[in-house]
Amino acid sequence: MPGVASGVKEPMSIHAIATVLSGQVSLGRRIVVQGWVRTRRDSKAGLSFITLHDGSCFDTLQVIAPVELPNYASEVTHLTTGCALRVTGELVASSGKGQTVELRADHVEVAGWIEDPETYPIAPKPHSFEYLRSVAHLRPRTNSIGAVARVRHALAQAIQRFFHERGYFWVHTPIITASDCEGAGALFQVSTLDRVNPPRTAEGHIDFEQDFFGRETFLTVSGQLNVEAYCLALSKVYTFGPTFRAENSNTSRHLAEFWMVEPETAFADLHTNADLAEALLKFIFQAVLEERTDDLAFFAQRIDKTCIQRLEQVVSSPFERMDYAEAIRILEHANRPFAFPVQWGMDLQSEHERYLAEDYVGRPLILMNYPKEIKSFYMRMNDDNRTVAAMDVLAPGIGEIIGGSQREERLEVLDARLDELGINKTAYNWYRDLRRYGSAPHAGFGLGFERTVSYVTGMSNVRDVIPFPRTPRSADF
RNA sequence: UCCCCAGUAGCUCAGUCGGUAGAGCAGGUGACUGUUAAUCACCGGGUCCGUGGUUCGAGUCCGCGCUGGGGAGCCA
Numbered sequence: 001m002p003g004v005a006s007g008v009k010e011p012m013s014i015h016a017i018a019t020v021l022s023g024q025v026s027l028g029r030r031i032v033v034q035g036w037v038r039t040r041r042d043s044k045a046g047l048s049f050i051t052l053h054d055g056s057c058f059d060t061l062q063v064i065a066p067v068e069l070p071n072y073a074s075e076v077t078h079l080t081t082g083c084a085l086r087v088t089g090e091l092v093a094s095s096g097k098g099q100t101v102e103l104r105a106d107h108v109e110v111a112g113w114i115e116d117p118e119t120y121p122i123a124p125k126p127h128s129f130e131y132l133r134s135v136a137h138l139r140p141r142t143n144s145i146g147a148v149a150r151v152r153h154a155l156a157q158a159i160q161r162f163f164h165e166r167g168y169f170w171v172h173t174p175i176i177t178a179s180d181c182e183g184a185g186a187l188f189q190v191s192t193l194d195r196v197n198p199p200r201t202a203e204g205h206i207d208f209e210q211d212f213f214g215r216e217t218f219l220t221v222s223g224q225l226n227v228e229a230y231c232l233a234l235s236k237v238y239t240f241g242p243t244f245r246a247e248n249s250n251t252s253r254h255l256a257e258f259w260m261v262e263p264e265t266a267f268a269d270l271h272t273n274a275d276l277a278e279a280l281l282k283f284i285f286q287a288v289l290e291e292r293t294d295d296l297a298f299f300a301q302r303i304d305k306t307c308i309q310r311l312e313q314v315v316s317s318p319f320e321r322m323d324y325a326e327a328i329r330i331l332e333h334a335n336r337p338f339a340f341p342v343q344w345g346m347d348l349q350s351e352h353e354r355y356l357a358e359d360y361v362g363r364p365l366i367l368m369n370y371p372k373e374i375k376s377f378y379m380r381m382n383d384d385n386r387t388v389a390a391m392d393v394l395a396p397g398i399g400e401i402i403g404g405s406q407r408e409e410r411l412e413v414l415d416a417r418l419d420e421l422g423i424n425k426t427a428y429n430w431y432r433d434l435r436r437y438g439s440a441p442h443a444g445f446g447l448g449f450e451r452t453v454s455y456v457t458g459m460s461n462v463r464d465v466i467p468f469p470r471t472p473r474s475a476d477f
Numbered sequence: 478u479c480c481c482c483a484g485u486a487g488c489u490c491a492g493u494c495g496g497u498a499g500a501g502c503a504g505g506u507g508a509c510u511g512u513u514a515a516u517c518a519c520c521g522g523g524u525c526c527g528u529g530g531u532u533c534g535a536g537u538c539c540g541c542g543c544u545g546g547g548g549a550g551c552c553a
Binding site for chain 1: 478487488489502503504505508509510511512513514515521522544545546547548549550551552553
């Protein structure tokens with residue numbers, strides 16, 4: 001079973017439940033399992049059934065606790081949901097329905113009790129995700145959030161494997177940046193100055209020369225600009241880490257702190273870039289289909305009936321690709337009213353993206369070559385002088401899951417764009433240097449990791465696919 | 478930030494025309510049982526989000542605030 005370190009000797013025959021259930025432990029062996037009680041049922045036949053989970057896989061292990069245990073009456077019959085146990089016993093074939101093996105305990109050690117079972121926040125019953133967010137430190141004990149955590153891990157590992165196998169180097173771009181106009185939303189300030197009484201300049205402004213870095217600094221909104229420098233040296237690189245946006249966004253698709261994957265490929269054009277995006281999504285979806293069949297089966301059963309077939313379909317069929325101009329023509333002829341009128345030059349609204357991805361093509365769609373006015377300064381100008389080599393991958397149900405472009409590698413064109421937008425060039429001198437010394441065509445994109453997990457699992461809110469979500473007015477835990 | 482909706486037991490919710498509160502689940506006790514969303518009986522459990530107002534009387538009507546959800550914008 002993937003994710004299980006088979007062959008790794010654990011002390012005192014301690015086994016993960018995933019290992020036990022995968023058939024790697026032969027019947028009759030005496031083993032130790034450690035985990036938490038999900039439910040307990042007592043039988044007058046002289047035993048209790050304890051459903052134990054340890055997070056190593058979706059499924060639980062049934063522990064049979066016979067009345068002969070010295071602490072049966074004093075402890076076992078008082079176990080409630082959430083109690084931590086260390087159980088020693090013999091792995092036997094189950095004589096009941098619902099499981100093939102079970103652990104016949106000869107020793108049950110309670111590592112941790114539930115202080116007050118009545119008010120323990122995680123009951124063995126369905127909870128709303130809104131409620132679970134309010135107990136984010138305990139929600140990984142639930143079926144759904146536990147499954148999300150394993151799928152998230154599988155996707156992260158698959159991403160690393162995908163790039164590693166293709167010769168991409170993982171570059172650890174900085175979290176703290178001095179660039180206050182990276183072109184992707186508001187930034188969080190980073191400062192060690194006294195907030196009540198900050199040092200002032202003669203003009204009365206805050207004197208950031210006295211701040212920790214000797215200048216004003218922020219949390220990064222993207223590793224792209226930095227990773228371009230490594231791209232034009234190592235050819236194939238990517239970043240994978242947290243990123244921060246101080247936007248007051250209150251939606252199921254936005255977080256103030258989220259993870260992003262940003263590959264950057266030298267000597268690549270927009271179409272190579274789109275090929276890479278498509279191959280990446282297919283690879284990681286295939287991986288999660290193979291490695292987390294248990295968790296996906298749960299999502300298909302309880303969260304989103306179509307999630308497995310959706311992944312299989314994405315893996316097996318080519319993405320639709322179309323130019324922005326073609327998308328506009330399709331929208332103009334769409335037999336439906338839009339709240340926002342359609343015309344060339346406008347930015348696509350959610351309703352338009354949804355129509356295209358969900359109704360018109362019904363699977364992921366790559367839109368390319370947008371008007372330069374609605375895209376960032378670093379995107380490469382096309383020969384028509386009115387569009388740039390940008391691309392967005394739109395996923396049905398999620399919307400924009402990837403945004404990327406071929407980068408402007410020509411210094412004169414880049415400078416013209418910076419001037420046009422009134423951006424101070426000197427702040428970008430190091431970035432402009434990349435165009436002065438051995439500049440080369442290159443392209444890259446950003447994949448929103450939480451949106452990807454959301455798409456895979458069918459969990460409709462990104463706040464439920466990241467362990468501790470940070471959103472406006474919410475940074476608990 | 479804007480629009481709409483919601484906030485009642487540990488959780489999910491009901492609460493009629495304004496008359497001082499109820500169910501299911503969870504918890505406790507017992508019965509029954511190789512059980513597995515177990516079943517059955519009984520029991521405990523409430524600052525009705527906060528605040529101000531209308532009223533003889535407010536969970537219910539009105540104002541303000543807080544929190545959450547859905548949608549929009551921004552984007553990944």
